[in-house]
Amino acid sequence: MKNGALIFLAVFVALGGSWCGFVLAPELQLGGAKQTTILNSSDVYPVGRPGEATQGSSVYRANGCAVCHTEQVRQTGITCEVVLTDAGKTPAAVTKVCVDIGVNMTDRTWPLPLPKTILTGLTKEEADAASGKITTAGGKVEIHIAATGPDIARGWGMRQSVAEDYLYDQPVQLGSLRAGPDLANAGARADANWQLLHLYAPKSVMKGSTMPPFRYLFEVRKIGREPSPDALKLPPEFAPHAGYEVVPTPEAMELAAYLSSLRATAPLYSAPIAP
């Protein structure tokens, strides 16, 4: 073959370059990720999921939940709020400073009730400057840092997802299509009982839901001597015939446990929010 060595070299460089970019570089960057601590606390993050939730991760995978749901919250910006927590011994001086820095003081009870959010939508520099002026005047302020972005506005999380959130996931089921809402904080929004109702009959708890019902994860059976304690408490239009009850299978319980364990709300160094 003409130029065989050259073609081999070119293919090798092209594949090797992709491998370095897609495999080696992320491994060097994040491969050593380990537990970190929550901001301003000595609590470690993340902690492993409970066993039932770990099994539920497999149910999540088997049912293809990741086809329609993502598990990653994106963030496009950061915003700071200045909150007055204490007007100090000389409220008049603090009030004067607040007027100077353009605080909107329309209510008559100023500066009560405390704590009061006095400035919003600031950058860190602006917030620090305002905080410095008020502190000099004798007041006490806190600076709240919040994430912004479409996902945050939809209530899908407090902050963006970072690598530590997935430390104990195997495999990581990020998902790429959002036919349904993001689930990175599903456990923070609803409890396991809600998840079970939603899995059996999505429209029973969420009007207009387009999720298909996962009825095969439940067993509709005749009520025995006593009703099962796990039986779903469904609204009448979704309930089975009289004398029957809907009992979740172990898979449904595991999946609900997994969904309840999805909770990425802790403030971290790499995703600071406060408080």
Added chain:
Amino acid sequence: MSDELKSNISQPPDAGPTASRSTVPIWIILLTLLLLFLGAVYFDRHSGWFDKQVYAPYTSADELASYQPKSGEASMLAHGKAVYETYCGLCHGSDGLGKPAQAPPLAGSEWAAKDITSLARIPLAGLNGPIQVKGRDWNLSMAPMGASLSDADLAAVLTCIRESWGNKNGAVSADEVKAARAAISGHPPAAPNSPK
């Protein structure tokens, strides 16, 4: 038959297509270099240099650091609580109520409200002899438990004692502990007396 076709026929049949060499125009080289330069500048400003902590929208480790909430009293209190549990909690109790015939209470103790040097003297130099706490007399001895702690750790644990269990006596800074340590160095253990 057109003239063009005639001229083709007139060429030798085995000539084959040929290509001539020409140099790359200088503007393409300059444009490529400019794009590379701009790309490098953008990378430098926005990449965070592959720092694993830096995610968009943060663009550098310094920017991320500037957004960290100030390690305020809350974190000092949390740290102080941990130190307290290691060194103090066994006798004085996690609830700061002390133990009969073992250690006087810290919760609501007037000693926690005294000046920082007087308070810091107890863990730094130890305490022997009678002492009155919350109207009761105690006569025990305490080893200098805090002498080996760093200024920051001792400040955190003193803050914990002054700000926990209903005490509201203000935080203690590491500098204040340093000053207290200097003030009492070489002095005998705290003279047992009641707070004035």
